[in-house]
Amino acid sequence: xxxxxxxxxxxxxxxxxxxxxxxxxxxxxxxxxxxxxxxxxxxxxxxxxxxxxxxxxxxxxxxxxxxxxxxxxxxxxxxxxxxxxxxxxxxxxxxxxxxxxxxxxxxxxxxxxxxxxxxxxxxxxxxxxxxxxxxxxxxxxxxxxxxxxxxxxxxxxxxxxxx
Amino acid sequence: xxxxxxxxxxxxxxxxxxxxxxxxxxxxxxxxxxxxxxxxxxxxxxxxxxxxxxxxxxxxxxxxxxxxxxxxxxxxxxxxxxxxxxxxxxxxxxxxxxxxxxxxxxxxxxxxxxxxxxxxxxxxxxxxxxxxxxxxxxxxxxxxxxxxxxxxxxxxxxxxxxx
DNA sequence: TGAAATAACACCTTTCCGATCCTATATTCA
DNA sequence: TGAATATAGGATCGGAAAGGTGTTATTTCA
Numbered sequence: 316x317x318x319x320x321x322x323x324x325x326x327x328x329x330x331x332x333x334x335x336x337x338x339x340x341x342x343x344x345x346x347x348x349x350x351x352x353x354x355x356x357x358x359x360x361x362x363x364x365x366x367x368x369x370x371x372x373x374x375x376x377x378x379x380x381x382x383x384x385x386x387x388x389x390x391x392x393x394x395x396x397x398x399x400x401x402x403x404x405x406x407x408x409x410x411x412x413x414x415x416x417x418x419x420x421x422x423x424x425x426x427x428x429x430x431x432x433x434x435x436x437x438x439x440x441x442x443x444x445x446x447x448x449x450x451x452x453x454x455x456x457x458x459x460x461x462x463x464x465x466x467x468x469x470x471x472x473x474x475x476x477x478x
Numbered sequence: 479x480x481x482x483x484x485x486x487x488x489x490x491x492x493x494x495x496x497x498x499x500x501x502x503x504x505x506x507x508x509x510x511x512x513x514x515x516x517x518x519x520x521x522x523x524x525x526x527x528x529x530x531x532x533x534x535x536x537x538x539x540x541x542x543x544x545x546x547x548x549x550x551x552x553x554x555x556x557x558x559x560x561x562x563x564x565x566x567x568x569x570x571x572x573x574x575x576x577x578x579x580x581x582x583x584x585x586x587x588x589x590x591x592x593x594x595x596x597x598x599x600x601x602x603x604x605x606x607x608x609x610x611x612x613x614x615x616x617x618x619x620x621x622x623x624x625x626x627x628x629x630x631x632x633x634x635x636x637x638x639x640x641x
Numbered sequence: 642t643g644a645a646a647t648a649a650c651a652c653c654t655t656t657c658c659g660a661t662c663c664t665a666t667a668t669t670c671a
Numbered sequence: 672t673g674a675a676t677a678t679a680g681g682a683t684c685g686g687a688a689a690g691g692t693g694t695t696a697t698t699t700c701a
Contacts, residue, residue: 316483316689317559317601318567319594321659323479327590343677352584356661363679376668377676392597400479400658407481421515427490430613431482434555438480438601450593484690506646519692526648539699540645 323399325353326361327450330395333371334387334451343380361399368398387451393442403442405435486562488516489524490613493558496534497550497614506543524562531561550614556605566605568598 319327332347344362348355362381365371370390371381383390396403402410408418408425409432422428482490495510507525511518525544528534533553534544546553559566565573571581571588572595585591 316563317480318572319569320479320657321570324569324590324594327594328588331589345677351587351589354660357659359678360660366678367680373678374668375666375678378669379667379677381678396480403479404481406487407484409481424514425491426494426514427487427613430616431487431490434608437604441600441604445597450590453593483688508646517691520690522647523691529647536647537699538647538697541700542646542698544647 319396320400322357322361323396325358326365326395326399328353329358329362329381330365330370330383330387330390330447331451333381333383334447336382338382338386341374341378341380341382346380365395365398368394370395370398383447387448388446390447391443392445392447392450393439395447396442403439405438406431408432409435482559483563485520485524486559488521489528489558489562491516492521492525492544493528493533493546493553493610494614496544496546497610499545501545501549504537504541504543504545509543528558528561531557533558533561546610550611551609553610554606555608555610555613556602558610559605566602568601569594571595572598 328351329344329347332351333342336342344359345355347353348358362371362373366373366381369384372384373379373381393403404410406428408422408428412418417423419425491514492507492510495514496505499505507522508518510516511521525534525536529536529544532547535547536542536544556566567573569591571585571591575581580586582588
């Protein structure tokens with residue numbers, strides 16, 4: 316695993332389309348599905364969920380459609396993924412359960428929980444620092460989120476998303 | 479999503495146990511299962527797969543068991559995950575299919591593929607730089623893998639796994 | 642020879658992804 | 672006003688994958 320679902324992939328395609336269209340232009344699900352060869356009924360469901368998550372705004376009726384609810388650079392990849400497939404959790408015990416129960420009965424004595432939680436934190440931090448703008452405008456400038464410096468390096472060799 | 483499977487979680491527990499036990503001490507699946515409250519038959523399957531992936535060595539018969547095939551600091555988290563749940567792929571099109579086919583029919587025209595591939599590369603790079611030694615000896619020194627520097631920073635504020 | 646352990650299967654249950662369909666509501670336009 | 676178009680909110684369903692169990696064969700040591 317460790318991969319996005321198809322739902323999220325379709326959602327990102329739709330959101331990128333909206334980001335490129337701009338805040339003023341209303342785009343219908345059908346237009347997006349036609350242009351990018353995405354199954355229309357599926358995309359409609361996805362845009363509905365994104366609306367419930369307040370990530371897109373909707374206009375009902377003929378000539379209706381969707382626009383982004385915020386500027387693309389204010390929408391993090393983490394928030395988009397969470398809207399479509401629930402909380403990001405590298406390990407299941409990373410997110411507290413609402414009923415206060417534990418995810419597994421060895422949680423307190425688990426020897427790998429602490430280091431895995433740290434990895435979880437790094438991954439979530441990374442996804443939180445990637446914005447929709449960076450996905451939609453891939454040719455953009457170089458001030459993009461960095462990740463994964465190998466051990467020996469000093470940190471002055473930025474590894475950008477746009478390299 | 480974006481999470482490890484239970485199989486991998488159990489596998490990491492077993493591997494941490496072996497790493498702590500050292501290269502000379504042979505440990506049976508039963509010992510590990512008893513100590514960490516992991517389902518024995520499941521752990522046996524997992525250790526078998528890790529043996530096929532040449533990550534652990536096995537000793538058959540009475541007094542048999544497993545040891546690590548390499549030092550813990552030479553086993554990357556990426557290789558462990560791949561042994562237990564297949565190639566790491568943030569998006570399905572990240573890994574080329576053996577039959578040369580495409581994962582989806584819009585692969586060539588997909589507007590989000592390129593940026594998502596870059597994110598995939600960062601994540602894989604990160605997982606490749608985390609070693610079993612860091613998971614097994616969480617109290618270890620500070621020369622650990624770094625990840626996810628926010629945009630504005632210079633890179634001289636290391637974010638270590640052990641913080 | 643028997644007990645203990647891995648090796649290699651086959652098998653089952655549950656969960657959830659991917660996809661489709663239906664009805665209701667709101668808006669536009671002829 | 673009515674038809675067409677679009678979103679809103681559900682319910683549903685097949686199939687794949689995860690999660691877990693069992694059986695048998697093989698090897699080794701006491």
